[in-house]
Amino acid sequence: MANEAPVKDKASQDKSSTQDLVVVKDLVKHFPVQTGLIASIVNKGKIPSVKAVDGVSFNIRKGEVFGLAGESGSGKSTIGRLVLNLYKPTSGEVDFDGINLQSLTDEEMRKLRSRMQMIFQDPLASLNPRMTLGTAIENPARIHMPELSSEERYQRVLDILHAVGMNPPEAYFNHFPHQISGGQRQRVVMARALITHPELIVADEPIAMADVSVRSILLDLMMQMKKEFDLTYLFITHDLATAKYVCDRIGILYLGRMCEMGNLRDVYTNPLHPYTQALLAAVPVPDPKQRRKAKMPEGEIPNPINPPTGCRFHPRCPLAKEICSKEEPKIRELLPDHQVACHFAENFLHK
Amino acid sequence: MTDDILYSIRDLTVDYKTREGIVHAVDHVSLDIKRGEILGLVGESGCGKSTLGKGLLRLHDGLAGISGGELWFDGRDLMKLPLSEMQKIRGAEIGMVFQDPMTSLNPVQSIMDHLVETIQTHEPNTSEKAAKARAEELVEKLGIRHERLKEYPHQLSGGMRQRVMISLALALRAKLVVADEPTTSLDVIVEAKFLDLLRELRDEFGLTILLITHNIGVVSEVCDRVAVMYAAKMAEVGTVEDVFADPKHPYTKGLLQSVPNIRLDEGELYKMGGEPPSLLRPPKGCRFNPRCPQVMDICRQEEPKFESVAGEHLASCWLYQQASVVKEAKHG
Numbered sequence: 008m009a010n011e012a013p014v015k016d017k018a019s020q021d022k023s024s025t026q027d028l029v030v031v032k033d034l035v036k037h038f039p040v041q042t043g044l045i046a047s048i049v050n051k052g053k054i055p056s057v058k059a060v061d062g063v064s065f066n067i068r069k070g071e072v073f074g075l076a077g078e079s080g081s082g083k084s085t086i087g088r089l090v091l092n093l094y095k096p097t098s099g100e101v102d103f104d105g106i107n108l109q110s111l112t113d114e115e116m117r118k119l120r121s122r123m124q125m126i127f128q129d130p131l132a133s134l135n136p137r138m139t140l141g142t143a144i145e146n147p148a149r150i151h152m153p154e155l156s157s158e159e160r161y162q163r164v165l166d167i168l169h170a171v172g173m174n175p176p177e178a179y180f181n182h183f184p185h186q187i188s189g190g191q192r193q194r195v196v197m198a199r200a201l202i203t204h205p206e207l208i209v210a211d212e213p214i215a216m217a218d219v220s221v222r223s224i225l226l227d228l229m230m231q232m233k234k235e236f237d238l239t240y241l242f243i244t245h246d247l248a249t250a251k252y253v254c255d256r257i258g259i260l261y262l263g264r265m266c267e268m269g270n271l272r273d274v275y276t277n278p279l280h281p282y283t284q285a286l287l288a289a290v291p292v293p294d295p296k297q298r299r300k301a302k303m304p305e306g307e308i309p310n311p312i313n314p315p316t317g318c319r320f321h322p323r324c325p326l327a328k329e330i331c332s333k334e335e336p337k338i339r340e341l342l343p344d345h346q347v348a349c350h351f352a353e354n355f356l357h358k
Numbered sequence: 359m360t361d362d363i364l365y366s367i368r369d370l371t372v373d374y375k376t377r378e379g380i381v382h383a384v385d386h387v388s389l390d391i392k393r394g395e396i397l398g399l400v401g402e403s404g405c406g407k408s409t410l411g412k413g414l415l416r417l418h419d420g421l422a423g424i425s426g427g428e429l430w431f432d433g434r435d436l437m438k439l440p441l442s443e444m445q446k447i448r449g450a451e452i453g454m455v456f457q458d459p460m461t462s463l464n465p466v467q468s469i470m471d472h473l474v475e476t477i478q479t480h481e482p483n484t485s486e487k488a489a490k491a492r493a494e495e496l497v498e499k500l501g502i503r504h505e506r507l508k509e510y511p512h513q514l515s516g517g518m519r520q521r522v523m524i525s526l527a528l529a530l531r532a533k534l535v536v537a538d539e540p541t542t543s544l545d546v547i548v549e550a551k552f553l554d555l556l557r558e559l560r561d562e563f564g565l566t567i568l569l570i571t572h573n574i575g576v577v578s579e580v581c582d583r584v585a586v587m588y589a590a591k592m593a594e595v596g597t598v599e600d601v602f603a604d605p606k607h608p609y610t611k612g613l614l615q616s617v618p619n620i621r622l623d624e625g626e627l628y629k630m631g632g633e634p635p636s637l638l639r640p641p642k643g644c645r646f647n648p649r650c651p652q653v654m655d656i657c658r659q660e661e662p663k664f665e666s667v668a669g670e671h672l673a674s675c676w677l678y679q680q681a682s683v684v685k686e687a688k689h690g
Contacts, residue, residue: 218402248619
C-alpha cells in the first residue's frame with residue numbers, strides 16, 4: 008500500500024496543468040455544532056462538529072460530467088458549494104483552472120464567479136416570484152458584464168432563452184415564474200446560469216423534483232447546452248440510475264469520504280467497494296422481472312458528528328473484519344482510473 | 359362486487375374550488391383494490407393520485423370535496439356513513455402513511471404514548487398495559503428495538519419513522535394501508551429495506567396496501583398490480599407483469615420508456631413531448647391526445663371508455679376500442 012498515494016498525487020499534478028478544470032485536494036469541511044454554556048464546560052471547551060466533508064480529493068476534467076453520488080449526509084452538496092467557494096474549507100484546497108480559490112481576495116473571487124455557475128433542485132425556490140424571467144436571467148450579466156449596453160444585454164437574454172427552448176423568447180421575457188410550467192422553470196434556471204457563458208456548472212440534484220416526462224427533457228437540455236457552450240459539469244445526485252445517463256466519471260461518497268471513484272462504466276459494472284455495491288443493488292429497477300434479491304446492509308448512515316473509526320462503512324459492512332474498525336483504508340488506484348478505499352477491494356477484482 | 363375485492367372505488371369525482379373555477383382533480387375514476395395485494399398508483403404530479411388516496415378516507419379539507427361516486431369498503435358504501443362512523447374507520451380499518459413522517463408524528467409525544475393513545479382512542483376498552491404490550495410486540499416485528507419506544511420522533515431516523523407510521527396502522531389491525539409516497543424522502547438503501555418490509559407485511563399479515571408513488575421502479579419492485587393516472591383520469595390498470603411487458607395506453611408506454619433503468623446497458627432516455635394539461639381546461643376527448651404519438655381523429659372528439667383490453671388489463675384508449683368496433687362491424 009506504500010506506493011499508491013505518491014503515484015496518485017503525481018498523476019493529478021501532471022494532469023492539472025493541461026486538462027483538469029477543477030482539482031480538489033484533501034478537502035475538509037467541519038461545521039461546528041452550536042452548544043450551550045454547560046455543554047461547553049462539560050466538553051472542556053472542545054466544540055463538537057459535523058464532519059460533513061473529511062478529506063476528499065478528486066479532479067474534474069475539462070468537458071466532462073463528473074458525478075458525485077451518495078445518500079443524504081454524505082457531504083455531496085457541501086462539496087458542490089466548496090468547489091464554488093461559497094463555503095470556506097476547514098482545510099484543503101480547490102483549484103479552478105489552475106487558480107487556487109482560497110488564495111483569492113473577495114474581489115478576485117467575484118470576478119471569477121462569472122466562469123462558474125450553479126443550478127439547484129427546486130427551480131421555483133431559486134427564482135424570485137416577483138421578478139420577471141427576463142430580469143432574473145439578465146441580472147448575472149448586469150453584475151459580471153458591466154461592459155454590455157442594455158440593448159446588448161436584452162439581446163443576450165433573448166438568445167439564451169431561445170437556446171434553452173423558450174420560444175418565442177420575447178413572449179417569455181416579461182412572464183413571472185408562476186406563469187410557466189415546472190419544466191419551463193428549469194429551463195429558465197438553466198438560462199440564467201448560462202448567461203455569463205460559464206465554463207463550469209455545479210448542478211445540485213437538478214432533476215430530483217422533475218416528473219418522469221420532464222426529466223428526460225431536462226437531461227437532454229443539459230447535454231445539448233454542454234455541447235453548445237463547451238461546459239463542464241459537476242453533477243450532484245442521489246439517483247444512480249439518472250447519473251448513468253449523464254456522467255462520464257463518478258465518485259461515490261459515504262459520510263464525508265470518497266469510497267470509490269472512476270469511469271462511470273467501470274464503477275457500475277465492477278464496483279469494488281461494498282458500499283457502492285449495496286447502493287447500486289438498492290436502486291429500484293423498472294422491470295418486474297428483475298426484482299432485487301440482494302440483502303441490504305444493516306442500519307442507517309451514522310451520525311457525522313461522531314463518525315465510526317477506521318473505515319466509516321464498517322459497522323454496516325457485511326464483509327467487515329477487525330482491521331476495518333481500526334485502520335482507515337486509503338483511497339488507491341486498483342485499476343486504471345478506478346480508485347477505491349477498501350481494505351479488501353482486491354476480492355472483487357475477478358468478478 | 360366479489361369477495362376478493364376489499365375496496366371498490368366507483369366513478370369517484372373530487373373537486374377543488376379555485377379562484378379560476380372548479381377543478382376536477384379526480385374525474386370519474388373507478389378502481390378495485392383486491393384483498394392482500396400491493397396496488398401501485400402512479401402518475402406525475404398533479405394527476406390526482408394523492409387526491410384519490412385521500413378520497414378513499416373521505417379526507418378532504420374545506421377547498422375540496424367529493425362530488426360524486428361510491429366508495430365500497432368491505433361491504434359498506436363509505437359515502438353513506440355519517441362522519442362519526444367514518445372517523446372510526448380512519449386510522450383503524452384504513453391506515454395512512456405519508457411522505458414526511460415528521461409532519462404526521464407529534465414532536466412532543468413519545469412513540470409509545472402515540473401508539474397507546476391511538477390504540478385506546480379506537481379501542482377504549484383496552485387497558486394501558488395491554489396497549490403497551492401490543493405496541494412493543496409490534497415495533498419489534500417491524501425491526502425497531504422496543505426500548506426505542508421511549509424516544510421522540512426527532513430521535514429516530516427517517517426509515518424508522520416510516521416504520522412507526524406503519525406500526526400505527528398495524529396496531530389497530532388495519533385491513534388497508536394507503537401509503538402516499540412513503541419512500542420519497544428516504545435514501546435508496548433505506549427505501550429498499552422499507553419495500554422489503556411492505557412485502558413482508560403483505561405476506562405475513564395479509565395486509566392490503568395502496569402504494570401511491572411517482573417512482574416507477576418502486577412499483578415494479580413491490581407491487582402486484584399497477585394503476586396509472588393521467589390528468590385526473592385512470593389511464594390503465596393491470597398486473598405489473600402485464601403492464602410493464604405490454605403497456606397498452608400510449609401514456610403508459612411513454613412513462614415506462616422515460617424511466618432511467620440502471621440495468622439496461624445503453625440507450626438514451628425516451629423523451630415524451632409536452633407536459634400534462636391544466637385541469638382547469640383539460641383537452642377535449644382523450645386528455646392525452648395533444649401529446650400522444652398515436653393520436654387519431656376520434657381522440658380529439660370523444661373520450662374513450664375505461665374498459666378491458668385483455669382480461670383484467672384495462673385501459674382508456676381509442677386504439678383498442680376502435681379496433682373492437684371495427685371487428686364487430688366486420689363480423690356483422
